[in-house]
Amino acid sequence: MKIRQQQPVYSLLAILAASFLFDSTSSGQATSAAATNSPVDRSSKLEKIDGEFGLADGAAWDGNWSLYIPDVKSQTLFRYIPKTKKLNVVKKNIGRISASFFQHGRLYLSDNGEQSISYFQGGKKVVVHKFGDGGGKPLRPNDLVVDNDGGIYVTFTPQNQVHYIAANGKLAIAVDGIETPNGITLSPDGKTLYVSSFVPKEIYSYEVSSPGMVSKGKKFATLPESQDRGADGMAIDRAGNVLCTGPTGVTIWSPSGTLLDKIETPSKPINCIYGDQDMRTLYISCFGGVYSQRMLISGRNPQPANDENPSFPNKKNPPPSTIVPDNIKSQLDVTYTSYGDRKMLMDIFIPQTAGVKPAVVVVHGGGWLKGDKSKFRALAIRLARSGLVTAAIEYRLGHESHFPAAIHDCNSAVKFLRVNAKDFGIDPKRIGVVGGSAGGHLAGLMASGWKNKKLQGESFPDRTSKVAAAIVLAGPLQMATGSVAERSRLGKNSNSNAWLGKTIDNDKELYLLADAYEQIDKDTSPILFMTGEFDNPDRNQASREKLKAAGVFTDIKTYENGKHGCWNQNPWFEIMAKDMVDYFKNQLK
Numbered sequence: 001m002k003i004r005q006q007q008p009v010y011s012l013l014a015i016l017a018a019s020f021l022f023d024s025t026s027s028g029q030a031t032s033a034a035a036t037n038s039p040v041d042r043s044s045k046l047e048k049i050d051g052e053f054g055l056a057d058g059a060a061w062d063g064n065w066s067l068y069i070p071d072v073k074s075q076t077l078f079r080y081i082p083k084t085k086k087l088n089v090v091k092k093n094i095g096r097i098s099a100s101f102f103q104h105g106r107l108y109l110s111d112n113g114e115q116s117i118s119y120f121q122g123g124k125k126v127v128v129h130k131f132g133d134g135g136g137k138p139l140r141p142n143d144l145v146v147d148n149d150g151g152i153y154v155t156f157t158p159q160n161q162v163h164y165i166a167a168n169g170k171l172a173i174a175v176d177g178i179e180t181p182n183g184i185t186l187s188p189d190g191k192t193l194y195v196s197s198f199v200p201k202e203i204y205s206y207e208v209s210s211p212g213m214v215s216k217g218k219k220f221a222t223l224p225e226s227q228d229r230g231a232d233g234m235a236i237d238r239a240g241n242v243l244c245t246g247p248t249g250v251t252i253w254s255p256s257g258t259l260l261d262k263i264e265t266p267s268k269p270i271n272c273i274y275g276d277q278d279m280r281t282l283y284i285s286c287f288g289g290v291y292s293q294r295m296l297i298s299g300r301n302p303q304p305a306n307d308e309n310p311s312f313p314n315k316k317n318p319p320p321s322t323i324v325p326d327n328i329k330s331q332l333d334v335t336y337t338s339y340g341d342r343k344m345l346m347d348i349f350i351p352q353t354a355g356v357k358p359a360v361v362v363v364h365g366g367g368w369l370k371g372d373k374s375k376f377r378a379l380a381i382r383l384a385r386s387g388l389v390t391a392a393i394e395y396r397l398g399h400e401s402h403f404p405a406a407i408h409d410c411n412s413a414v415k416f417l418r419v420n421a422k423d424f425g426i427d428p429k430r431i432g433v434v435g436g437s438a439g440g441h442l443a444g445l446m447a448s449g450w451k452n453k454k455l456q457g458e459s460f461p462d463r464t465s466k467v468a469a470a471i472v473l474a475g476p477l478q479m480a481t482g483s484v485a486e487r488s489r490l491g492k493n494s495n496s497n498a499w500l501g502k503t504i505d506n507d508k509e510l511y512l513l514a515d516a517y518e519q520i521d522k523d524t525s526p527i528l529f530m531t532g533e534f535d536n537p538d539r540n541q542a543s544r545e546k547l548k549a550a551g552v553f554t555d556i557k558t559y560e561n562g563k564h565g566c567w568n569q570n571p572w573f574e575i576m577a578k579d580m581v582d583y584f585k586n587q588l589k
Contacts, residue, residue, distance in 0.1 A: 004036025038261035058099030070097035164212035233271025274299020278463035365437030366477035408457030411465035440475020469587035532562020
């Protein structure tokens with residue numbers, strides 16, 4: 001299946017020089033203009049996490065509240081909770097864990113001492129694979145990354161190899177002949193594997209044709225360090241920027257290999273990982289402890305659990321299931337448009353039934369500044385189980401790109417589905433949208449502002465982004481008036497000011513452009529509002545009145561005892577999902 005994509009005309013900053021000097025101060029801030037394109041939040045300082053570590057190595061974020069930190073020297077697994085700033089011991093005598101990775105509800109461990117890959121469950125390690133000797137030298141795993149399929153790429157430094165353990169347990173050599181492989185990571189779309197080469201301080205990239213099968217590598221970058229060796233652990237953000245620890249800090253490149261910035265660290269860094277609820281904190285394991293640095297572009301959350309018994313988190317009241325049923329085909333991290341080397345991704349879920357089907361774009365919330373398409377995975381799957389093709393999308397958040405970037409992305413997603421309707425079994429005339437919170441605002445803006453060219457961007461200019469129906473889950477439609485405008489004027493904790501880059505009094509026209517209420521007319525798509533009883537059901541009363549006056553269908557459903565976000569929580573999840581299905585099947589006939 002050949003999916004048709006379009007790279008829009010995009011106004012980028014001037015191409016940055018491939019190399020530049022950093023100042024010698026402790027801040028490590030770039031002195032070149034390259035810093036203007038940096039994903040580092042230079043308004044925040046590098047901070048040290050309180051706690052005594054013998055030698056902290058590759059940490060892992062669990063997608064919820066916790067950072068797991070293995071200490072190689074003390075052979076202890078720690079758990080750090082950023083919200084409370086507490087560091088606790090999870091397990092002593094766990095072994096010489098050189099790296100960890102959280103994926104599909106499991107904490108995977110690279111056990112260098114025991115020559116094995118395992119995952120942690122019920123206080124014990126469950127061995128995935130035990131390695132033997134490799135050419136007379138013990139096969140001791142170094143770093144690892146887990147892909148969307150549950151396969152594990154592992155570096156073996158003395159053997160100059162990367163191995164791949166498939167989800168079914170089959171072992172293969174993915175890369176052979178790379179000098180001293182050390183750190184490893186995957187691009188957001190899973191199509192490029194990056195491996196750091198320790199001694200020459202180089203990074204190599206490999207195109208992934210299928211899980212565990214990669215192309216011949218090519219040099220991606222070289223660390224700008226004067227020391228002889230030291231390319232170590234790696235991380236990647238949602239924009240595809242590649243981060244690698246080196247002798248004196250963390251160096252950052254764009255997906256095309258442009259050097260962007262460097263974070264200087266007080267001692268030699270070993271590994272790094274994104275974490276926190278907004279995924280905008282980079283945690284750096286160093287010889288002198290663990291440090292945190294706030295970033296402008298967030299990392300990617302782990303893929304949700306894909307089995308009934310994930311080892312983490314152990315919840316008495318589990319969230320709605322993210323297991324993909326056998327009768328649903330999933331295509332994760334599909335590129336729907338791109339801006340230069342920035343790819344925009346969606347997860348598509350297709351019911352395996354005959355005939356063309358209506359489709360629904362699913363837009364996550366997070367105050368326009370955080371959030372992730374994986375957080376709406378359960379809802380996308382539930383709607384697909386009822387016969388709707390669903391596409392849970394990512395969009396550019398406010399710290400990466402100001403409005404109208406996000407609405408350009410949302411409308412591009414609709415156009416992409418329309419262009420590729422045949423490949424996905426979609427009726428291009430029957431595409432709807434559902435969004436929660438800030439995603440609800442974007443869904444409402446898609447419904448009312450589809451004729452406004454300023455909201456369309458440059459992708460697929462010959463296609464309409466009009467949706468046939470929309471559901472707004474407790475999202476504000478008014479931006480130039482109401483509570484959003486009031487908070488903008490107060491300034492403090494105003495998400496809109498951060499998202500739009502200006503206050504309403506600085507640029508009222510910009511707020512009007514983002515205002516779904518102001519653009520409601522007779523051509524607006526039908527909108528159903530859904531909200532919890534304790535989530536301000538009157539929030540969009542003015543919008544409902546204006547829709548009715550324009551002759552456009554609208555209604556509201558209020559759910560007993562529901563609070564903000566109840567659509568992703570039991571017991572409201574199933575009730576609200578059923579109402580969504582009924583609405584879409586009626587409107588998308």
